[in-house]
Amino acid sequence: MTITVPTNTSDDKRIPVSCEGGIEVAGVSKSFTNGIPVLRDVSLSIRPGELICFLGPSGCGKTTLLRTIAGLDVPDAGKIVVGKQLVVDRESRIMVPPEKRGLGMVFQHYALWPHMTIEQNIAYPLKERGVRGEDRRQRVKDLAEFVGVDATLSRSPAQLSGGQQQRVALARALASEPTALLLDEPLSNLDAALRVRLRRELRALHNRMGLTTILVTHDQEEAAVMADRIAMLHEGVISEIGTPDEVLERPQVRSTAEFVGFENFLDVNIIRSRNKTAVVRLTDSDLTTEFTVGNPHGNDNKNGVLAFRASGARLMPQNDQDALFGELTSLVQIRHAIEAEVAVGGSKVLIRQPLELLDVAVRPGDRVAVRIDPSRSLVF
């Protein structure tokens, strides 16, 4: 059997090092005192005006990379350019302090000055920059209106909700007219409904500002809604970078597929790959069935992995010609869907499908057929 699915190659292009308004990271490495590398030779071009998300599991180095760009952590090696300014060059011992990098920052914890009113909080960076009198008042009013907290100016931070406080933090970050905005999980302290609303609001604000923005998150939904591009981090390296659709739907590497929720990974032999498709044979089974799936590597006669989601496989009638065969080891009904586990050779295949699409009466112990949707499968 052959099945053809689209390729998952990315058309991401690197931009030149000069980056008016963008951010360029080149060869950045960082270890903390225990000597374990947290960032390994990270290079990345953030385009002027884009909103890029650093996405990845806990501990992969997202915050450290952001803090290194901000100047809060010092890298062991590498260069960083923010806008037109070289802010880090370890070889030339250039290390511009955080407050001189022209960056606005918003963190998970709102970090507003509790003894100041909202107006004073937003005004603070303006005051530091010597903006005075009516000019300053007008700027604060405009910024507060822009983020939607203009009715709260005379209150103290403690009198505001979490969402309002985060808007104030954003207004304060914008008051310094930064070259770029760095946001470290700014929504993760908010309740789920507010988080969903603020994602869209923040994205809309970004569209109006066009300010280069980095958002650190471990929430793929947040990245999907907000990002122009996603940089996936895995164990201190950028494992891939692309649009939300590319990274979340057609990941290039297994670690991303695992992070975004692909449940099934079957060992295969890539027999040949041509024109962004590949013919593969399952190795961990006595089957000689062939698949044709998207293959970013183009390796013939190499071992690989066929990945697909549980929702990308279905239980089929036994006489199905395009199926794998195995033993049903568990079958559970969850509301209007079933979840089944099938042992195919030495591998397990997890299947999730709507109950009404189950055309066969089966129970654990039965020999069953499994069809994998090629348009939702990938080979790594």
Ligand SMILES: Nc1ncnc2c1ncn2[C@@H]1O[C@H](COP(=O)(O)OP(=O)(O)OP(=O)(O)O)[C@@H](O)[C@H]1O
């Ligand atoms: N100041 C520090 N001293 C020692 N180790 C640190 C320090 N800061 C971070 N680390 C370690 O570096 C690794 C990466 O941390 P980092 O906070 O960058 O990860 P992250 O991807 O942002 O994770 P999370 O989503 O949990 O915040 C972790 O193993 C962490 O324990």
